[in-house]
Amino acid sequence: MSTRKIRVLVAKPGLDGHDRGAKVIARALRDAGMEVIYTGLRQTPEMIAAAALQEDVDAVGVSILSGAHNTLCPRIVQLLRDKGMDNCLVLVGGIVPQEDVPKLKQQGVAEIFLPGTSTEDIIKFLHDNVKPRD
Amino acid sequence: MPETKESSSPVALEKERWERETLEPAVSKHPERKKSFQTVSLAEVDRLYTPADTEEVDFNRDISFPGEFPYTRGIHPTGYRGKLWTMRQFAGFSTPEETNARFKYLLDQGQTGVSVAYDLPTLMGYDADSPLSEGEVGKCGVAVSSLSDMEVLFDGIPLEKVTVSQTINAPASVLLAMYLVVAEKQGASWDKISGTLQNDILKEYIAQKEWIYPIKPAMKLVVDTFEFCTERVPRYNPISVSGYHIREAGATAAQELAFTLRDGIEYVAWGVDAGLDIDRFVPRISFFFNAHNDFFEEIAKYRAARRIWAREMKQRFGSDHPRTLQMRFHTQTAGVSLTVQQPLNNIVRVAIQALAGVLGGTQSLHTDAYDEALALPTDRAALIALRTQQIIAEETGVVNTVDPLGGSYYLEALTEKMEQEALDYFHKIDAMGGMVAAIERGFPQREIQDSAYQYQKAVERREQVIVGVNKYAMTDQPAEVPILVIDESVRTHQLERLEQTRAQRDAGAVNNALDKLRLAATKNENTMPATIEAVRAYATLGEICSALRDVYGVYEEPAF
Numbered sequence: 053m054s055t056r057k058i059r060v061l062v063a064k065p066g067l068d069g070h071d072r073g074a075k076v077i078a079r080a081l082r083d084a085g086m087e088v089i090y091t092g093l094r095q096t097p098e099m100i101a102a103a104a105l106q107e108d109v110d111a112v113g114v115s116i117l118s119g120a121h122n123t124l125c126p127r128i129v130q131l132l133r134d135k136g137m138d139n140c141l142v143l144v145g146g147i148v149p150q151e152d153v154p155k156l157k158q159q160g161v162a163e164i165f166l167p168g169t170s171t172e173d174i175i176k177f178l179h180d181n182v183k184p185r186d
Numbered sequence: 187m188p189e190t191k192e193s194s195s196p197v198a199l200e201k202e203r204w205e206r207e208t209l210e211p212a213v214s215k216h217p218e219r220k221k222s223f224q225t226v227s228l229a230e231v232d233r234l235y236t237p238a239d240t241e242e243v244d245f246n247r248d249i250s251f252p253g254e255f256p257y258t259r260g261i262h263p264t265g266y267r268g269k270l271w272t273m274r275q276f277a278g279f280s281t282p283e284e285t286n287a288r289f290k291y292l293l294d295q296g297q298t299g300v301s302v303a304y305d306l307p308t309l310m311g312y313d314a315d316s317p318l319s320e321g322e323v324g325k326c327g328v329a330v331s332s333l334s335d336m337e338v339l340f341d342g343i344p345l346e347k348v349t350v351s352q353t354i355n356a357p358a359s360v361l362l363a364m365y366l367v368v369a370e371k372q373g374a375s376w377d378k379i380s381g382t383l384q385n386d387i388l389k390e391y392i393a394q395k396e397w398i399y400p401i402k403p404a405m406k407l408v409v410d411t412f413e414f415c416t417e418r419v420p421r422y423n424p425i426s427v428s429g430y431h432i433r434e435a436g437a438t439a440a441q442e443l444a445f446t447l448r449d450g451i452e453y454v455a456w457g458v459d460a461g462l463d464i465d466r467f468v469p470r471i472s473f474f475f476n477a478h479n480d481f482f483e484e485i486a487k488y489r490a491a492r493r494i495w496a497r498e499m500k501q502r503f504g505s506d507h508p509r510t511l512q513m514r515f516h517t518q519t520a521g522v523s524l525t526v527q528q529p530l531n532n533i534v535r536v537a538i539q540a541l542a543g544v545l546g547g548t549q550s551l552h553t554d555a556y557d558e559a560l561a562l563p564t565d566r567a568a569l570i571a572l573r574t575q576q577i578i579a580e581e582t583g584v585v586n587t588v589d590p591l592g593g594s595y596y597l598e599a600l601t602e603k604m605e606q607e608a609l610d611y612f613h614k615i616d617a618m619g620g621m622v623a624a625i626e627r628g629f630p631q632r633e634i635q636d637s638a639y640q641y642q643k644a645v646e647r648r649e650q651v652i653v654g655v656n657k658y659a660m661t662d663q664p665a666e667v668p669i670l671v672i673d674e675s676v677r678t679h680q681l682e683r684l685e686q687t688r689a690q691r692d693a694g695a696v697n698n699a700l701d702k703l704r705l706a707a708t709k710n711e712n713t714m715p716a717t718i719e720a721v722r723a724y725a726t727l728g729e730i731c732s733a734l735r736d737v738y739g740v741y742e743e744p745a746f
Binding site: 067070071075079092093118119120122123124147150166168170172 | 306307309310312318319320321322325326390394395396397434435436522525526527559560561635638639642645646652655656666669671672674743745
């Protein structure tokens with residue numbers, strides 16, 4: 053079995069600067085033994101996909117509160133697929149109306165975590181769903 | 187020192203006896219529910235407060251009378267018996283037409299002031315047609331790219347009568363210019379109009395992170411608005427120093443208090459350094475605080491804020507002018523405390539938070555709508571939020587006497603403790619060379635991040651309870667509430683007006699005005715006159731901010 057640590061890119065796309073959630077998640081994943089790269093603010097989908105490829109991550113955690121999720125999230129998924137990162141999970145956390153959840157999942161988002169989610173649930177999801185690698 | 191004092195006072199001795207004779211037998215029979223009781227800021231709360239806890243507090247020196255130094259009990263001698271607080275609901279979404287209609291609806295329902303929320307492209311100084319604006323136009327607020335949008339936004343709202351608060355920071359000077367030009371077109375005189383510009387750039391670097399330029403030129407733009415308004419728009423508040431966003435980012439109540447007031451001191455120092463008369467510009471500085479869940483901690487925070495501000499203005503800056511010493515503030519209930527789960531519970535949270543703001547003596551109040559953890563508020567949710575304030579004002583009786591909780595042993599001890607904690611932070615920040623230097627070192631940012639993480643952990647350990655989330659959660663799907671959806675047609679609508687504006691204006695006049703603005707910025711002159719000229723020529727927000735970016739550059743956040 054591989055001992056490679058799970059690598060996660062925590063990304064903050066769009067113009068919004070509210071990074072409390074992104075930073076809390078980044079620290080919780082780190083404390084859970086994962087390797088975490090935080091993109092910083094105001095990243096375009098292209099920048100996020102490029103960083104995911106360069107850092108060879110298992111998952112991208114997208115924090116979005118501004119309502120721009122339907123524009124930005126599918127584009128991030130598509131760009132990752134275009135780069136051949138088919139196994140890279142895209143997780144979304146933030147303010148997403150319930151009715152947008154199925155649509156985002158159909159477009160390739162692995163899971164959407166709404167406000168009130170415990171960091172433990174996100175850690176568990178990653179452990180359960182990241183495909184082991186050599 | 188307090189130890190020996192406490193043990194010798196009659197009350198302290200009596201308390202020891204009570205603990206021995208009454209408390210201990212009771213606790214051994216029925217243990218308390220928890221080992222430690224904490225505020226929402228994770229601060230320890232004692233079992234009981236008595237006069238022994240307020241021995242250090244001197245009534246005449248520290249509490250005093252309302253309308254008198256140090257203003258702990260409020261800035262008005264009659265509290266709310268003379269005038270109620272301004273009910274000012276923050277609103278903005280979609281197109282200027284839609285937001286204009288919401289403003290008129292709220293004014294018709296008895297709201298007494300208007301407060302504009304701008305969308306993210308506007309907050310960041312981008313036009314609706316910038317590629318960076320895609321997906322964000324009209325989403326978190328109203329979209330404004332030029333004077334044409336601003337004219338629609340305030341159509342039929344008389345700016346000489348209605349006071350308007352604008353939540354805008356990095357490009358604040360440009361939106362102020364647009365507001366002034368719209369007022370002028372309505373025939374309203376600048377020396378009569380009033381209102382508030384948030385314009386608090388320091389808390390952007392600390393917490394909300396919607397910045398454009400590096401810190402020092404951004405501070406220069408703020409000072410430009412102080413200078414301009416003091417001379418030309420004397421009843422306007424050019425800044426609202428904001429703890430709200432600092433708290434929302436995860437700060438404790440004491441950190442919110444400390445960083446906000448230290449930001450306020452920094453602005454005063456910059457104004458004084460620029461040669462402004464402290465007693466002319468500081469009376470127009472207003473503040474903005476959060477109202478979070480912990481009722482007494484919040485009330486103590488507001489009371490401590492007034493006391494600290496009065497003392498700092500006197501001691502640091504030598505002012506003795508009452509208006510300089512009196513802190514006026516707006517309060518908004520804590521958006522971060524609202525839950526997606528069982529959203530109607532939020533109505534109750536908001537009511538209690540708003541009550542804390544009122545008992546703390548706020549000058550104006552925004553109550554959040556119950557659906558704000560889901561989306562921007564619907565008309566119905568916005569109306570209940572306003573009605574909550576009206577019920578507090580008209581039905582509860584808390585407005586009948588000034589500072590009704592003053593003298594509570596717990597509250598006075600907590601007010602004193604808050605003040606001490608803030609002063610401890612002031613010493614640290616002063617030692618770093620002031621707030622700008624502290625921000626450059628990432629000091630307040632790290633303190634807040636740390637508190638946010640500790641709070642999250644406390645929630646996950648269920649030491650902090652969130653009803654409907656980590657206790658009393660319902661597994662079956664909670665009742666859905668209707669939410670407001672902003673679709674992409676808003677962008678199309680805004681792009682059309684933007685194109686029309688660009689086509690109809692005099693391009694030469696725009697270029698001249700932008701050149702003048704660059705020159706004023708380069709020569710370190712006040713940028714307001716050139717900004718107003720550019721706005722009048724229908725230069726767009728994006729073009730004006732871009733001209734200033736040419737001179738000032740952009741801020742890059744260091745990694746903390």
